[in-house]
Amino acid sequence: MERRKGLIIPHQVPEELKAYPVELQVERGYDYSDFDNVVSIHLPFTHYKVSKVEEITVYKKSRGVNIASLNEDLWKADLKLFKRHIKEAAPKGVKYAIFHYGSCNCPGRPWGDENHRRLHWNREKEFLVEISELAADKGIKLLAENHPYGDGIFLNHTKHIAVIVEGRYAEFCLDFPHAYYRFMKFSEANLDEIINRFRESIREVHLADSNGSSHAPLALDKGRINWRKLLSLLQNSKLFIIELRENPLESLKQVEKFYYNNLR
Numbered sequence: 001m002e003r004r005k006g007l008i009i010p011h012q013v014p015e016e017l018k019a020y021p022v023e024l025q026v027e028r029g030y031d032y033s034d035f036d037n038v039v040s041i042h043l044p045f046t047h048y049k050v051s052k053v054e055e056i057t058v059y060k061k062s063r064g065v066n067i068a069s070l071n072e073d074l075w076k077a078d079l080k081l082f083k084r085h086i087k088e089a090a091p092k093g094v095k096y097a098i099f100h101y102g103s104c105n106c107p108g109r110p111w112g113d114e115n116h117r118r119l120h121w122n123r124e125k126e127f128l129v130e131i132s133e134l135a136a137d138k139g140i141k142l143l144a145e146n147h148p149y150g151d152g153i154f155l156n157h158t159k160h161i162a163v164i165v166e167g168r169y170a171e172f173c174l175d176f177p178h179a180y181y182r183f184m185k186f187s188e189a190n191l192d193e194i195i196n197r198f199r200e201s202i203r204e205v206h207l208a209d210s211n212g213s214s215h216a217p218l219a220l221d222k223g224r225i226n227w228r229k230l231l232s233l234l235q236n237s238k239l240f241i242i243e244l245r246e247n248p249l250e251s252l253k254q255v256e257k258f259y260y261n262n263l264r
Contacts, residue, residue, distance in 0.1 A: 003245055008048065008059040014247060023098070023204070023241045026085050029059055032092055039239060040096035040204060041089050042145075043082050068102020068124035068153060075123060082131050090138035096204055096239070097135055098143045098173045101160050102127070104152025111152045120153045121163075128169035142170035143203055146194070148178040148185075148215035157182060158189045158197065165201045172201040174234075175243070177210035177217045180225055184212035191225070195233050205234060206243040207255065217244050220251040228258055235263055 002009040010029030022035040025042040032038055048059035067082075069075045086097055102124040110116045128142075135142045144164045146157050154160040164170050176191065183190045195202070208217030209225050220227055220242075231240070240255065242248035 006061045007053075008061075009056060010059070014249070016249060017247070020252065021239065021241075023096075023206075023243070029057070038089075038092060038094060040098060040143075040241070041085060041094055043085055043097055043099045044078075045100040045147075064105070065100070066102050066105050067099065067127040068104070068120040070106065070119060070123060075127065079127055079130060082127075083134055086131065086135050086138055086140060090140060094140060096141050096143050096173070097131075098145050098204065099131075099170070100147050101144050101151075101157075101164060102153060103149065111150075111155065117153050117155075124153065125167075125169070128164065128167075132169050141203060143173035144170045145173040145175055145206070146178050146182075147175070148181045156188060158194060161198065165198065171203045172198050173204040173206065174198070174202050175206035176225055176227065176230070177206070177208050177223075177243075178215050180210040180212055180223075181215035191230055192233070195230065199233070199236070202234060204239040204241060207231075207240050208243050208251070219244060219246070219248075220254050228262075231255075231258065231263065 002011060008028055013034050018036045021037050021039040023040040023042055024030060024032065024035065024038045027044045027048065045065050047062040047065065049062050051058055051060055065078050067078060089097060102120060104111055104117065104120050132142050144161055146161060151157050151160055154163065161172060165172055174194065179191050179194055182188050207227060209220050209223030209227065210218055211223040242251045242255065244251065
């Protein structure tokens with residue numbers, strides 16, 4: 001897909017990629033018919049409005065999804081949306097449903113108030129209880145993805161994920177560029193520390209490189225992440241997804257070569 005400021009423009013999926021296992025990002029211009037083997041879905045983290053610009057279909061950002069929202073109407077709408085996508089995924093053989101954990105998006109962003117943060121966590125917990133019960137009933141595992149933004153509930157993404165994992169609300173999807181960016185920007189846990197802490201809960205990995213200046217994914221070997229060493233630490237993980245905005249075929253071949261030469 002092509003990303004511009006506030007817009008997403010889907011492009012046709014190259015034929016050589018259709019047979020690979022895919023994580024489908026729902027509500028972003030693609031659906032199950034575009035791929036042969038959808039093994040996981042990424043539940044929405046942004047709402048888009050579909051429109052036409054010079055006869056091209058574009059998806060314009062409307063609002064963010066926040067599973068910890070204190071706005072009851074938005075919270076209920078997003079819960080209904082997540083449930084619909086989980087129900088749709090189940091008969092298609094999807095194994096994992098990935099979500100972004102919640103945050104404080106209130107005016108003034110009162111992150112320093114522990115009581116306020118607790119209100120958000122209680123809302124998120126209620127949300128997770130509902131979708132985790134549904135996902136378990138449908139045979140789908142929920143995975144929380146670390147994301148690169150400031151966290152208004154626990155102020156530290158590793159603690160937020162730990163509470164989710166230890167509470168058995170979900171397991172973990174580790175995104176390499178997001179974690180590396182937060183390490184560089186906020187001096188939080190590095191990838192080695194995250195893997196060592198959550199090794200048994202990591203079920204999917206978003207594999208890409210990063211230079212640390214942003215969380216945008218780069219093709220493998222185009223940044224500073226030692227992905228080969230990290231993959232060696234993650235042999236028990238179930239699924240590795242190359243997550244790039246451009247054609248990932250070159251990076252896929254690099255991973256396949258490394259896997260068959262070193263990890264098989």
